[in-house]
Amino acid sequence: MPVRIRWTSKDYFGILLMFLGICGFIQTLFILIAQFFLIVSSYFVVIIIPIGTTIVLTYGSIVIFESIIQVQKRKTLKSQFGKKGKEKILIKKILNFPITKPVIISISVFIVFFIIAYAITFTFLDPRITFSIAEVVGAIALLIIANGIE
Numbered sequence: 328m329p330v331r332i333r334w335t336s337k338d339y340f341g342i343l344l345m346f347l348g349i350c351g352f353i354q355t356l357f358i359l360i361a362q363f364f365l366i367v368s369s370y371f372v373v374i375i376i377p378i379g380t381t382i383v384l385t386y387g388s389i390v391i392f393e394s395i396i397q398v399q400k401r402k403t404l405k406s407q408f409g410k411k412g413k414e415k416i417l418i419k420k421i422l423n424f425p426i427t428k429p430v431i432i433s434i435s436v437f438i439v440f441f442i443i444a445y446a447i448t449f450t451f452l453d454p455r456i457t458f459s460i461a462e463v464v465g466a467i468a469l470l471i472i473a474n475g476i477e
Contacts, residue, residue, distance in 0.1 A: 332393055342426060343389070349430050350384035357441075357462070367458045376462045383466040384433055387473040391429035394477040399425075436472050441465035 334343045354377040361367040421427060444464035448457045 332389075332396070334389065342392075343385075345426060346388045346392070346430065347381070347385045350381050350388065350434075353384065353434055353437075354378075354381045361458050365454055365458055367455050369455050372455050372459055376459050380437075380462050380466045383470060384437060387433040387436075387469045388429040390473040390477050391432050392425065395425060395428055432476070433469055433473065437465040437469045439465075440468035 332339050334340065357380075358373055358377050361373050367373055422431070441461045441464070445457055445461035448460050452460070
């Protein structure tokens, strides 16, 4: 049975805002890249498309977070008496933190599909259209993979 979290409750609303903030920061970097390096001159394309992509990245992170929580809950129910080893490496501690896993997965999937779509469409289309198509393809691929992970 899948775990569904009430994101509007006071316990999880902060986590939702963290996901939204991290994804918004990543899209801010994409706005800067589009404006200065990819030379996308339309402000509508540079601002409106990343707002929708920020919402999609946040939703994908939420779906992946819920599936990770479900797997952790299943593991704790199976092995209640197992010994828990201490992790000494800082990178493993950071990567095993429940909020960072979904963000890393969703952002890496988005960036990979964005780069692939941008490279394919750059040879045929205008830079504004190329940026828009690459953002949308990256967002759709993220949602498909997030639902596959769930």
